Each structure stands twice: as C-alpha cells, then as structure tokens.
Amino acid sequence: MTPRQNRSRDRADRGIPEATVARLPVYLRALHSLQERGVATVSSEELAAAAGVNSAKLRKDLSHLGSYGTRGVGYEVEYLVYQISRELGLTQDWVVAIIGVGNLGRALAGYGGFASRGFRVAGLLDADEAIVGQEISGMTVENVDRLEDLIAERGVSIAVIATPAGAAQGVCDRVVAAGVTSVLNFAPVVLSVPDGVDVRKVDLSIELQILAFHEQRKAGGPGDYDRLAGDGPPGATQYVEAVEA
Amino acid sequence: MTPRQNRSRDRADRGIPEATVARLPVYLRALHSLQERGVATVSSEELAAAAGVNSAKLRKDLSHLGSYGTRGVGYEVEYLVYQISRELGLTQDWVVAIIGVGNLGRALAGYGGFASRGFRVAGLLDADEAIVGQEISGMTVENVDRLEDLIAERGVSIAVIATPAGAAQGVCDRVVAAGVTSVLNFAPVVLSVPDGVDVRKVDLSIELQILAFHEQRKAGGPGDYDRLAGDGPPGATQYVEAVEA
DNA sequence: ATCTGTGAAGCCGTTCACAGCG
DNA sequence: CGCTGTGAACGGCTTCACAGAT
Helix, strand or coil: CCCCCCCCCCCCCCCCCHHHHHHHHHHHHHHHHHHHCCCCEECHHHHHHHHCCCHHHHHHHHHCCCCCEECCCEEEHHHHHHHHHHHHCCCCCEEEEEECCCHHHHHHHCCHHHHCCCEEEEEEEECCCCCCCCEECCEECEEHHHHHHHHHHHCCCEEEECCCHHHHHHHHHHHHHCCCCEEEECCCCCCCCCCCCEEEECCHHHHHHHHHHHHHHHHCCCCCCCCCCCCCCHHHCCCCCCCCC | CCCCCCCCCCCCCCCCCHHHHHHHHHHHHHHHHHHHCCCCEECHHHHHHHHCCCHHHHHHHHHCCCCCEECCCEEEHHHHHHHHHHHHCCCCCEEEEEECCCHHHHHHHCCHHHHCCCEEEEEEEECCCCCCCCEECCEECEEHHHHHHHHHHHCCCEEEECCCHHHHHHHHHHHHHCCCCEEEECCCCCCCCCCCCEEEECCHHHHHHHHHHHHHHHHCCCCCCCCCCCCCCHHHCCCCCCCCC
C-alpha cells in the first residue's frame, strides 16, 4: 500500500506549479492577440486583464519561468511569446491521432486551433466501416484496427479519444500499450491508466451541470420567465446514459 | 483599483466548496453506472474507485451535502443519486441555446449527454444564411438575429457559445443583456461579463498544450520514434489564430 | 517614478487518522 | 467489527505588500 506517488516534481524539475502551467496557454493566446495588434511591450496589469487574471498572479506565474520582464517597463511581447512557447513545448511539433470520428471527432479534425499551435493531426481512426474511407478535413478516415501501426509509423505522441463511452477504455488501453503517454479524453468515462500516463478530460455535460448548480443558487429555478414542464416526480428522473460523444 | 471581488460566497450559501461541486457530476455518473448494473449499495471505497478519486475525498465531498451514508454499510445508490441530482439542480429541466452551428455546434446539438441529464436544447442559432434553415439533429437552425426573442420566449437559462472567436464576445454581451447568467464558452477567447454571470470555458487547444508540456518533461521531445521536421528557428514559429471552433 | 519579482500571510483543498455510529 | 463522518495537519495556490531594479 501507501502508493508513493512517483510524481517527479520534487525539485530539480525546475518545478512549475500545475496551476501555472494551466494558465500559460491563456497568456500565450493573449500575447498573440497583442502581437497581431502590433503591441511590442506590455505591463503585467495589461496582460493580466487580457487573460482574465489578477496581475500579482500573472507576475508570480511568469517568475517561475525566469526573469523575462524589465522593471519599470513591462514585458517584451515577442520575447515572452517565445519563452512561454518553449516552456510549453510548442516550438516542436506534436503528432496527434483522433480516434472516433463521430460528430465530435469531425469537429476536432476541423479545429484550426490544433494545426496553428504546433499540433499536427496525423490520423483519423474509426471502427465503423461506413465511416472508414470518408474524407474529413482533407484526411481519409482509417480503420482503427491499424491503430498500433499508425502510432508507431507516424510517431503519434498524443491520442485524442472521441469514441462512445463504451469503447473509450479499450481504445485507451491500446494506445497506452502502443507507447502513447498523453491522452485527451472526450468520452464521458473515467479512464484507468498506468502511472506515467497523463490523461486530461473534457466533459461537456459536467460543465453544464456545474453551471446548473450555480444557476440554481441564483434564482432558485430555471429561467425565471415562466415555469415550463419539467419538474416531474423527483425519483422518476430518467437518465439514459445515451452518450455518443 | 482594488476591484473588490463581489463573489457572493461568504456564508449562508450552504457553502459547498467549488472543488466538490466539480466532482459531484463525476460521482453521479459512476452511480448511474452502478444503478444500471443493479447495485443497491456502495461503500466510499468502491464509489471512489469508480470515480477515480480517493475515498477520504469522496466522503468529505458527500459530507457537505449531508449525512446520506450508513456507518458500517455504505451509501444507498438510488438515494445518493437523488440527493446529488437535487443538489446540482438536475431535478429540474434547464433550457439551453446553442449559438454557432459549425462543426462543434453540430456535435453539441447531437450530444446525447445533454438531453439525458436535464438539459433541453431549445434553439440552434447561427449568423450564416447558408446554415440558417438547415435541419440538425431534429431542430431547425434559426437566425441569430432572433436571439433575444428566443431567450425570452423559451426561457433559456444557459447559453452555449460555439461561434468563431471573433463573434463570441458580441454574442455573449447579447445573451447577458437578455438576462442569461450562465454561459458555456467554447470559443478561444476570454469573455468579459458583469458580476453575477458565470462563465465556464472549454478550450481544446489549451488542454493539448498542457499535455504537451508534460509530454515534453517525460521524453525531452515528441514521439521518441524519430525526429520529424519541426524544431525550426525559434523566433519564426507561425501562429495563425485560425480558430474557427 | 514605475513596474517587476518575491517573501510572507492567508486561504482552500487534500489527506490522515480516528472517534463514533450501526 | 466495518465503514462513515470529521477534526487536525499538511501542502499548494493566491493575494498582499514591498524591496529592488531600471
């Protein structure tokens, strides 16, 4: 027991706090936007406003990367863009495979934010013969049977799982066995993975449920306009788990 | 200055910690899954495993809702499902409008997880005349010009923004002006909203960037298979902000 | 004078370990 | 005895406030 978390973040790791890492992409986006508007220099106050955080937090975050600002002046936009990009590993290309080409998989395949930020989609895979062979966003959907081969051949390092809930764990096991250690999961299930594999999860219905919680606290009921249907017997709520990603 | 955060979470709020709220939907899903398998009673240890958290955390989370377990036994699945559903406000129906019917909007419109959990999609809106009038998942796409009317007529309380980045803030301002206080934002921008409005953000490229950071820390480079292109001149990274959600 | 970088304090969330109920 | 519910300890993140660089 006592599963000593092997988390390699003791020190010497140049340890950037997780919370900071999660905000760096936001800063990066704000900086790109400034760059497009021709801004050369920015203060922590301005950048923080653009990123939606407070300026002390921004400064502390950036201080974990190094001293890239000039006191009395601010930060040079281009330089900071480079430093953050490098820290996040975006100066290299990452090869991504999308498994599951339903509605969501299609949306992801066509998502411009991937290609433009150092992520290259190198495969669209599906198990459905009716979908395999289709042309989606300039790529041909391939059979998921070839998953292991494709990962090895194309050097896939990030797998995006957009399958139905029932298929997700199986797909995950296969990509992990094939050597992938980073998974972005859109299926509404908790994936089990061995230590050393990172899973991030995006769950649309969870986000909505969190909003509903706060909304309920504000008004005490939906809408406030007029009461519409719903509100049936408490115990009788029908949950269908009809998720299809 | 000193923008005193008007965060209405001082007390009397029956204060459930935000971190707990974010996990309740996960517990709920695990419980539904148990329910389908006919399990009537579950221990904190079992439920925690199914939800991917540790059992002490689970017990503390549930303790914020009340004492719904039985010592020496565990939790009654059905009862706990009801209590969590009620706490999250899922015993009522929430009316959702999706603005922006591109690839992602389509995926969201067809997402089973909405309808099955107390969320009713009551409108698909787009600005593009070529899309307006189309039938998507059994609904006709309507013109975003009618946004305010639809919100009022149908009692929309949650707006899902799936527009391109450039349109998002404008749409957000309009839904907020029309009385909506909960927004789920898929556009890659930081939305400004007045106090009292909740915004949650889902950002695909941010998640990938966080994965890339950790992946970089493991291997020191993408793939580990062989080095492919990339790695160009540092200052020359091309960022296109070509996001179209 | 201005704005960054940072110790110190405070807050929040997690984990431990056990008291207490069934 | 088994398992929940919870005070207490701990650790991480945020915020404050100011020292220090330009």
